[in-house]
Amino acid sequence: MAAVARAVAMLPAERVRLRGLMAIPEPADGVEAQRAPHRALHELLGALNDTGLGLDTLSMGMSADLEAAVAEGATIVRIGSAIFGARA
DSSP states (O other): OHHHHHHHHTSOTTTOOOOEEEEOOOOOSSHHHHHHHHHHHHHHHHHHHHTTOOOOEEEEEEGGGHHHHHHTTOSEEEOHHHHHOOOO
C-alpha cells in the first residue's frame, strides 16, 4: 500500500492530490479487536508522513466500529446506519 500511496502522490497535482488513507476493516467483536486494523492504518499514515507526503485524512470506521476508529485517530467516519437504520 505504501508504494501505491507514493505513486499516487507523484501524479500531477492539478489532476489528483493524495490527501490520506481510507479503509473498511472486516467486522470484529469487541473494541480492542476492532482497534487493531485501525491502529495499523494510523501507523501507515504516520510512516507515509515521515517520508514527506503530508497526508491529513484518515477515513476509517463505520457505525459498528465508530469508537475504535475515533480512538485510533479517524478524521472521517461513516455512520449512516446509526443515523438512518439498517438497510432493508
